[in-house]
Structures are given as structure tokens and as C-alpha cells.
Amino acid sequence: MDVEQLLRGANLRVTRPRVAVLHALHDSPHADTGTVIEAVRGRHTSVSHQAVYDCLHALTDAGLVRRIQPTGSVARYELSLDDNHHHAVCRVCGSITDVACATGEAPCLHAADPKGFAVDEAEVIYWGLCPNCQEPTATQNEKGRR
Structure with missing residues (x-):
């Protein structure tokens, strides 16, 4: 991943904190701010918390980073890869994973009646149990049946 090219393509200055934030998100998709700060400070101990917040905001505004916040x-933040x-x-456990588009063409879902909105994006969040959290539940259910 050529982060300098990404930054220049978004008309952003190439700075050490921005480069470090992009690398952190590449290494840890769906990272919360604390995880990003920890990763950035592992590379550049002199980068402040506020600098990381500012980078996340600028990168999100530029469309290089996607911010998601499930209820x-x-x-959480991830690289915006137009996928x-x-x-x-x-x-x-709150783990988050990527899943393919629901159906149809972008923006994936077509609102039956968008009330005059020109819809250009749809965000879908599926809720359930990850494979790790299903295992204890299945074991508990089996014990309850005995």
C-alpha cells in the first residue's frame, strides 16, 4: 500500500502521523481510536493523542478512511477501499467483520420510497454471534438439554 500516493491523491500533505494512522488501519481493520493511538505511538512515540484524532478526522473527510459506529x-475505523x-x-464480544454487499448494485439496497432523497450509499450492519461466541452458547444449550 503506497500511503504517500493515497494522501497526495486526496490532496492531503504527507505527514508522519497520517502515514502511521493509515498503516495502523491497514494492519488492524475496524480499529477503535485507542488501538490506532497505540499502534501509531508504537511507530512514533512523540505523536499526541490529539494528532491521531485530527488525522482520523482529516482522513475520514478525505474519503480515505471509513468511520463505522454500530449501536x-x-x-471504529477502516481504510475506505471502495469495495x-x-x-x-x-x-x-463486539468483534466486527466485513461481509459482501447484500444484493444488487451499489448502493446495495434500493429504498422502496426514499422520500425524495437521491440515495448514493446504504449502510447495512448484520448482528449476531461470531464463531468464537457461538461455541460457548452451543455448549451451554447442550448442557441445558441433558
């Missing part, structure tokens, strides 16, 4: 969760995907969120 009841802190904001038109949605997310599945585990109700137990």
Missing part, C-alpha cells in the same frame, strides 16, 4: 459501540461491503457485529 452501543465506540467508533462496497457491509459489516457483521457480534452481540457478545
Whole structure:
């Protein structure tokens, strides 16, 4: 991933904090702010928390980063790769994973009556249990049947 090219293509200055934030999100998709700060400070100990927040805001505004915030969760960030995907969120542990587009062409879902809106994007979040959290539930259910 050529982060300098990405930044220049979005008309943003190439700075150490911005480069570090993009690398952090490449290494940890769906990272919360704390995880991004930890990764950035691992590369550049002198980068402040505020600098990371400012970078996330600028990168999101420029369309290089996507901010997602499932209900009841802190904001998470991922690289915006124009791949038109949605997310599945585990109700137990809060893990998030990418899932392919629901159906149809971008923006994936077509509103039956958008009330005059020119819809150009749809965000879908699937809720359930991740594979790791299903295992204890299945085990508990089996014990309850005995």
C-alpha cells in the first residue's frame, strides 16, 4: 500500500502521523481510536493523542478512511477501499467483520420510497454471534438439554 500516493491523491500533505494512522488501519481493520493511538505511538512515540484524532478526522473527510459506529459501540475505523461491503457485529464480544454487499448494485439496497432523497450509499450492519461466541452458547444449550 503506497500511503504517500493515497494522501497526495486526496490532496492531503504527507505527514508522519497520517502515514502511521493509515498503516495502523491497514494492519488492524475496524480499529477503535485507542488501538490506532497505540499502534501509531508504537511507530512514533512523540505523536499526541490529539494528532491521531485530527488525522482520523482529516482522513475520514478525505474519503480515505471509513468511520463505522454500530449501536452501543465506540467508533471504529477502516481504510475506505471502495469495495462496497457491509459489516457483521457480534452481540457478545463486539468483534466486527466485513461481509459482501447484500444484493444488487451499489448502493446495495434500493429504498422502496426514499422520500425524495437521491440515495448514493446504504449502510447495512448484520448482528449476531461470531464463531468464537457461538461455541460457548452451543455448549451451554447442550448442557441445558441433558
